[in-house]
Amino acid sequence: MTSAGSKPVTSSTYYVLLALADADRHGVGIGDEVRRRTDGIVELGPGTLYATLSKMLDRGLIAQIDAPVEGDDPRRRYYSITEGGREALSYETHRLSVVLHAARSKGIAE
């Protein structure tokens, strides 16, 4: 594991990593994906999302790329998960699954 991936990530970062795991997306796309995947429970506000994106870019977890689709609004920049980002995602997912398993074994979460 690289240094970027071995550090625990915050919940906002985790949601963004998860949203970018299967496709490159622009900001609105990330917000929509997070909302869809959490049944509307998690809603990232503009400040939260872009403060998080800013930090993730700095840490190299994601990268900015040009719009992959022809004719899309050129203002919309896309974000793509990096290798470091994938490592952080799988590390955090592993950590969460251990916690989830522990909770289930005590009959807390179904």
Added chain:
Amino acid sequence: MSEVVFRLALGLYPHRIRARFGAEMLDYMRANYERRRTWRDRVAYWRAFAADLVRALLATWADRDPRTVDLPMMSFFRDLVRAGRDFLRQPGFALPAAVTLVIGIGTTAAVFALLNAIVLAPLPYPDSDSLVVIFEQNSPTNRFNISTADFLGMEEMQRSLEAVAAFTVRSPVLAAPDQPQRVRAAVVTADFFDVLQTQPAQGRGFAPGEDREGASEVAVLSAALRDTHFGVGGEAVGQTIDLDGTLHTVVGVMDAAHRGPIEPAVDLWVALQLVEPGRRGPFFMRGLGRLKGGSDIEKARTDLADVSRRLYQRWPGFDENAMLTPYSLHEIVVGSAGGRLGLVFAAVLLVLIVAIANVVNLVLARSVARSGEFAVRAAVGASRWRLARLLLADGLVLASVGGAGGLVLAWIALKAFQAAEPGLPRLTDATIGFETGAFVAGLSAFAALIFAVAPLALTSGTALLRGLRAGGRGSVSSRATRRLRTALVAIEFALVLPLVVGGSLLTLSLLKLSQVDPGFEPRDVVAVSVSLPAAAYADPALSEIFWRAAATEMAELPGVVSVGISQGLPPDSPATHNNFDLVDRPVVAGTSQPVTPWVGAGDNFLDVLELRLVDGRWFDEALDGAGDENTPWNLVVTESWARRFYPDESAIGKQIYSGGDRSVEHNIVGVIGDVKYDGLAGDGQTLYFPVYRFWQRSMSLVVRTNGAPVGLADSLDSIVASLDANLPPADIETMDSRLGASISGQRLWTRMLVFFAASALLLTAVGLFGVLAHLVRQQTQEIGVRMALGADRLAIVRMVLSRGLLIAAGGMAVGLGLSFAASRTLESLLFGVGRNDPTALVVACAGLLAVAVAAAYLPARRASRTDPVRAINSA
């Protein structure tokens, strides 16, 4: 709209985020906003948007994940919303609490607005605290105007004032194309505007020398008069106006804010025409001065007293005790209204305290009912801090509703008060503005804190557990709560008693005043007051022709019984006070001669006003008309005048000198019953002289009618107009309304205090009712047991009633002490009633006890109808 908010919000982010993502963030905000279609969703969106903004800002500052930033404000906002919902669900608690607070805060805010505008606000002149008005004063209670000799002497000799001016107020007639108009004019010396340090907005003030006899007549207009006379914003400077038949050149126009220096406002300022004095008097002006920097009013007093002593040496023979005395201009403008408003403010603060105590009482009752909820919250981990926040949210919502409603009520009350024209200085300046808003905000915050602290103080940790053990039905330290609530109601009684005593004292005083015999019969008498302009009626013979013709023509109107002529009018307008000396016992040299109202009256005056002849005779022109003002006059005096100067003998045949003139001895030929000229509280000492020996330009015709002839006022007015078309409309008033207006000031203050006392009493009754009703509910089982053991209904009623009376009496015992202390402040307002008048005390105490019984009756009745079997079974 949303776009504006988005851009503003974006502007708040740190540069590095804004520069990197600005366009994208706007895009993101828009996309998410447009998804929300319903009103509800959009509200939710803005709430989340605000929270996100604050979180993100804090997070970038603290370098944390925004989602982990805890926002206490947001959860407090949720508490506020929850508190509001709770109140809407419990109108039985929230409505009385809110109404009580709105009344308490609203009335307090309205009186504060008055106090602020009338007493606290500085006068509209630069450094207005250093302005003084200067009077002559020869005893602690007797101050009067200054003379030309005084003014010139001060100008020459004083050292404590930067500058000194003098002014007087007159009511000349302003000729206008459509209708002549009576205006209020300040007649002033040339440096008047310099002393005020306030110059006209257009044109100039008065130049040196323009206040001397023979100078050209000049005037400065108020903005209001300029607007009515020359059209709004019209060009007035350089034009001429006709005042009392004399042309005046307008040299300036004042700013709209300036209308003084004293109340009521003046329409224009005219330069005095001072004549070089030949004696110390006459006294017809007031001095106006500005204290030198570093000089205070005490230094000025000493300095002016010194000037007065030198003036006495220059003009010997006048009163040696008369001292030029400075008073602060603010004190003169505000006058007695200041102290009275302070008193009313104190009264309304008591109402507010009672209102807040009542709401605290309701809050405590509610917190007892919620002790189960608190216990559960505490049991699942809510800290005392958390409970405090819940209670604070409750208090804030309640106080905000009270404050907002109070502001609305204050606005309405203030408008209504102003519309009633109670004749207070600077009343039109009073508004519900920033100061009142801040005052209400402070009051509301204070109230909110009390509402939160009171139940919290009684919510100890052990009480919480007890509440839980009692199965959520138990008590937030219920005994302590009951004690506190009882004490609160007792305090309310203590505070209300002085208010009710004050209201009773003023009411008794007003009753006494309205029962005073004014000395004349006002019914069916109309007074027509006319002022003839000086220029056109310079010759007294012209005045005589006018008055005789007016009286004759009015007497011929249908429905008119007789017409009298008089210079002054009872009960408030003597027109002239004059000093005099008794020929057989003159005053000691260097002391003041006696002064009383000095009223000119004609033959019919006695009959028209149905005055009572006591001794000698009334005027008869055949006997009293020969001669002029320099030959002896025959005079009539009133009973108390005669009693004061000739207590042991008849006044008939006695002689007096008028003023300082010892050349003519006037004879007293008659004594009549007392007629009040210095207000109904005055002593009724009056001296009458025959009006036809000295025709004045300002007089009144008193017209006795047989009932109320239709259109009489119009007929009277048209007679005046037919005699001289250049006169403004005559001032026509019934003597009944003059008599009523005479005590309108007293009535105003009395009504205000009675209103506040009644409000406080009502609130206190509600408070007592609440406590007793709660008590009865809590003691249902005990009452049931008593009844099962044989107590009859009467015993139960007695138990609850005596409980209520005990609380009331306990409070009143303290209140009695407060009343004695507080009634001192009322002393100057009372007439014919001592400040510790036993009637007022007994009435007030009996009233309070009656209210206590009334408030206790319903709970007592409810207690007596307890069904013992059901009460005991419910245990």
